[in-house]
Amino acid sequence: MTAPHFAPRVFSGIQPSGGLTLGNYLGAMKRFVTMQDAGTHQTIYCMVDLHAITATLHDPETLRRNTRELCAGFIAVGIDPEKSILFNQSQVPEHAQLAWIFNCVARMGWMGRMTQWKDKAGKNAEAASLGLFAYPALMAADILIYHATHVPVGEDQKQHLELTRDIAAKFNHDYGQEFFPITEPVIEGAATRVMNLQDGTKKMSKSDPSDKTRINLTDRADDIAKKIRKAKTDPDPLPEALAGLDARPEARNLVNIYAALADISPQAVLDQHQGALFGHFKMALADLAVDKLSPITTEMSRLMADPAEIDRILGRGAQRAREIAAPILAQTYDIVGMLRS
Numbered sequence: 001m002t003a004p005h006f007a008p009r010v011f012s013g014i015q016p017s018g019g020l021t022l023g024n025y026l027g028a029m030k031r032f033v034t035m036q037d038a039g040t041h042q043t044i045y046c047m048v049d050l051h052a053i054t055a056t057l058h059d060p061e062t063l064r065r066n067t068r069e070l071c072a073g074f075i076a077v078g079i080d081p082e083k084s085i086l087f088n089q090s091q092v093p094e095h096a097q098l099a100w101i102f103n104c105v106a107r108m109g110w111m112g113r114m115t116q117w118k119d120k121a122g123k124n125a126e127a128a129s130l131g132l133f134a135y136p137a138l139m140a141a142d143i144l145i146y147h148a149t150h151v152p153v154g155e156d157q158k159q160h161l162e163l164t165r166d167i168a169a170k171f172n173h174d175y176g177q178e179f180f181p182i183t184e185p186v187i188e189g190a191a192t193r194v195m196n197l198q199d200g201t202k203k204m205s206k207s208d209p210s211d212k213t214r215i216n217l218t219d220r221a222d223d224i225a226k227k228i229r230k231a232k233t234d235p236d237p238l239p240e241a242l243a244g245l246d247a248r249p250e251a252r253n254l255v256n257i258y259a260a261l262a263d264i265s266p267q268a269v270l271d272q273h274q275g276a277l278f279g280h281f282k283m284a285l286a287d288l289a290v291d292k293l294s295p296i297t298t299e300m301s302r303l304m305a306d307p308a309e310i311d312r313i314l315g316r317g318a319q320r321a322r323e324i325a326a327p328i329l330a331q332t333y334d335i336v337g338m339l340r341s
């Protein structure tokens with residue numbers, strides 16, 4: 001339930017934790033552009049650098065470079081920093097300030113059930129950072145500091161969004177007012193979960209140690225084609241109907257990627273390619289991927305040649321973001337009972 005007084009507003013973020021993958025592009029960024037261009041919502045997109053330091057020890061210079069590269073990626077895929085608010089999380093301190101309040105609303109049990117926490121902390125949870133454990137409370141603050149009503153994300157973030165709703169509901173209940181919206185996740189399209197090219201049961205991820213498991217938005221055309229050619233598949237031809245892809249996760253993944261890149265349904269891909277063997281289908285997919293991704297790669301490197309301009313765009317975006325975030329934080333402090341001068 002979203003209360004009527006919340007203006008339609010979209011928020012989403014991406015971690016500058018390494019190069020962007022095809023998963024980030026199809027699962028998130030491509031839809032960010034659609035929502036921006038639809039003009040029905042104010043759109044706010046963020047490089048979540050505070051999240052990017054939760055998992056592993058990082059090199060400061062690499063983080064700065066990744067953040068700029070991510071900003072270049074946003075612009076190259078079609079985010080217009082005039083139409084959308086595009087900024088870097090740590091430049092808007094209200095995110096971390098609201099996150100502290102939410103650390104006091106969220107329960108340890110809720111956080112301990114998060115599958116991303118379990119996956120990333122692994123067997124050695126004692127050695128994981130407190131930041132990694134509290135990650136979903138910061139994510140809730142990222143969203144709710146703008147009173148965002150809709151959050152486009154990939155399937156893997158569904159559980160964190162449920163937690164965001166729980167935090168908003170508990171805050172509203174504890175303080176007896178409907179202050180934060182109950183945000184709607186927007187998880188739709190053929191590629192809400194792009195899978196690893198070598199193992200169709202695992203998500204394509206920018207932090208996977210093997211580069212051949214993913215397509216990076218900075219890959220050269222021949223690397224993209226090679227990775228698709230070498231992607232794991234099976235010897236059977238493409239079926240007539242989607243049911244024929246059940247229990248064939250790698251085949252299903254390539255069909256979904258094709259559909260998302262071509263803006264058609266997976267069934268339409270089968271209609272065009274049924275009966276084809278994967279050797280043949282992979283050639284068509286590689287051509288399509290290179291066609292769609294090469295202009296993005298080229299634009300990213302053009303933008304990266306002028307880091308000062310990227311910093312200027314991010315500085316301006318942070319200013320615009322703070323105009324929305326600061327009054328919402330001030331109201332939150334009033335509700336909680338913090339004195340303000």
Ligand code: AQP
Pocket residue numbers: 013014015017018021023024025026027028152153154155156157191192193194195203204205206207208
């Ligand atoms: N494979 C994927 N398929 C569909 N959507 C995906 N997303 C990520 N991978 C896929 C979506 O991209 C957005 C930003 O993700 P993120 O970088 O903040 O974190 P992540 O989900 O943890 O992505 P990675 O690539 O797996 O990063 P690492 O390896 O650093 O953890 C989110 O909307 C996500 O759903």
